[in-house]
Amino acid sequence: MDTLVRLLQLLVLLLTLPLHLMALLGFWEPLCKTYFPYLMAMLTVKCNRKMDGKKQELFSQIKGLAGASGKVALLELGCGTGANFQFYPSGCRITCLDPNPRFEKFLTKSMAKNRHLEYERFVVAFGEDMRQLANGSMDVVVSTLVLCSVQSPKRVLQEVRRVLRPGGMFFFWEHVAEPRGSWAFLWQQVLEPTWKHIGDGCCLTRETWKDLENAQFSELQMERQPPPIKWLPVGPHIMGKAVK
Ligand SMILES: C[S@@+](CC[C@H](N)C(=O)[O-])C[C@H]1O[C@@H](n2cnc3c(N)ncnc32)[C@H](O)[C@@H]1O
Numbered sequence: 001m002d003t004l005v006r007l008l009q010l011l012v013l014l015l016t017l018p019l020h021l022m023a024l025l026g027f028w029e030p031l032c033k034t035y036f037p038y039l040m041a042m043l044t045v046k047c048n049r050k051m052d053g054k055k056q057e058l059f060s061q062i063k064g065l066a067g068a069s070g071k072v073a074l075l076e077l078g079c080g081t082g083a084n085f086q087f088y089p090s091g092c093r094i095t096c097l098d099p100n101p102r103f104e105k106f107l108t109k110s111m112a113k114n115r116h117l118e119y120e121r122f123v124v125a126f127g128e129d130m131r132q133l134a135n136g137s138m139d140v141v142v143s144t145l146v147l148c149s150v151q152s153p154k155r156v157l158q159e160v161r162r163v164l165r166p167g168g169m170f171f172f173w174e175h176v177a178e179p180r181g182s183w184a185f186l187w188q189q190v191l192e193p194t195w196k197h198i199g200d201g202c203c204l205t206r207e208t209w210k211d212l213e214n215a216q217f218s219e220l221q222m223e224r225q226p227p228p229i230k231w232l233p234v235g236p237h238i239m240g241k242a243v244k
Pocket residue numbers: 040044077078079080081082083084097098099100103125126127128143144145146149150151201
């Protein structure tokens with residue numbers, strides 16, 4: 001099985017050689033950081049149409065999580081274009097965080113469309129190190145399609161727990177690996193090294209549910225869902241919440 005994976009990986013690598021050469025020479029990354037926000041803006045429209053009911057159900061739970069200020073302090077982790085704003089109840093005070101500043105243009109657009117929310121600031125940083133955000137300063141943290149792309153899901157989840165207040169909630173929707181041993185998983189392994197470049201660091205074979213289970217939240221609930229866009233190689237999704 002492993003040899004087959006290596007062989008097919010090599011084949012895909014050869015077929016996409018120009019891309020890998022550009023990546024090796026350092027030309028690909030700046031290009032990717034530039035086009036990726038446009039790609040996400042397009043995909044988000046499709047995803048949200050498919051996920052409308054599910055996202056509404058998930059984020060309706062934000063109501064009632066307001067902290068001492070009477071408002072819900074919400075961190076949008078890996079905010080991208082701001083795909084979730086339309087689902088949040090009024091009175092949320094949103095902090096956006098993303099390492100790619102090229103999203104700002106799209107983020108500003110989403111903010112203008114969602115005047116029922118307050119926007120605190122856009123922090124350009126990695127989720128692995130959110131030192132700009134104080135301990136226990138958030139009532140809610142949201143991450144959708146982010147843990148596939150971070151360097152270390154484990155460190156990001158540690159940081160999520162740190163910035164949440166006790167009783168604060170983490171809502172997530174992430175794509176994850178297909179079952180080990182399946183053909184679909186083999187296919188994900190074969191495509192991953194190339195897909196990572198196309199998808200701005202997106203990994204296909206992460207078993208993110210394990211990181212969530214190991215992150216020492218006091219409560220964890222999730223469900224598995226089929227992917228919203230069939231033709232992409234991303235696998236099943238998990239959606240749920242964790243309580244600090
Ligand atoms: C697939 S996009 C999803 C964007 C948005 N959350 C959504 O649901 O449409 C992945 C996002 O994660 C961001 N990202 C990548 N690495 C990250 C990291 N280490 N910490 C936080 N965000 C990261 C990317 O810049 C990008 O905005």
